[in-house]
Amino acid sequence: MARGPAQATDTGRERIPRKGRVSGVSGATNRPESAGRPSLTPPPDATAPARHPDAPAPGELLGAHYDQCFGCGEGLPHGLHLAARADEGVSVTAEFTVQPAHQGAPGLAHGGVLATALDETLGSLNWLRRAIAVTGRLESDFLRPVPVGSVLYLSARCTAVAGRKIYSSAEGRIGGPDGPVAVRAEALFIEVKLDHFTQNGRPEEIRAAMSDPDQVKVARAFEVNP
């Protein structure tokens, strides 16, 4: 579990030198590729996350934010079809059933697919804050093998916010919502502007997503406040 702001020590926080910029790629980080790995621990000035007043009520399904999303979209036959539900505060629960298309070793879920399930669940927290954010860092632990056919019961919560940095943690259990923890992760999401997508995404998909007559779908594709 991530430590809350009150317990944060932040002694390992690094200042990132501004040399080694990536040029010509809008939205790409300014951090040099050789930079050390900044902490997943919130700094002392981090604050508690606030739930948006229009966030879905606890228990309400969030629905897919984009039908071509590999994590939650309904338009991809081999996607995860992960279904997330709002919980109290800035937290969610989600379920994902491991299909044969998700195997790594025979009969077992691929670790990258499980990381995707964690990432998607963590990403859905942004909708409760109505923030547009992308995963900057995702640190995963794989504690138990997850067989094909199992339901992974996920839960995630946002723990702190510091400027554009959003700290969160998630875990996935098997055998039931109270079963043993099979996977867990801590993450740092970074808030971005809409142009992160419009300037970097392939134009065909951006155009298609933007021209959907359903304005709520347009907003949700990029997790923008409608």
Ligand SMILES: CCCCCCCC(=O)SCCNC(=O)CCNC(=O)[C@H](O)C(C)(C)COP(=O)(O)OP(=O)(O)OC[C@H]1O[C@@H](n2cnc3c(N)ncnc32)[C@H](O)[C@@H]1OP(=O)(O)O
């Ligand atoms: C619509 C939503 C869909 C959700 C789908 C599920 C979530 C996803 O999978 S998103 C897809 C995967 N993620 C991505 O593609 C992101 C690719 N990366 C990027 O575009 C950039 O690196 C980005 C936007 C994260 C950061 O770049 P930039 O905006 O230039 O920020 P930058 O100035 O480098 O960093 C801002 C702060 O974040 C910190 N930071 C940035 N990246 C990291 C990182 N990887 N680890 C730790 N800290 C980081 C920096 O240290 C800095 O901290 P401080 O303010 O204290 O100095």
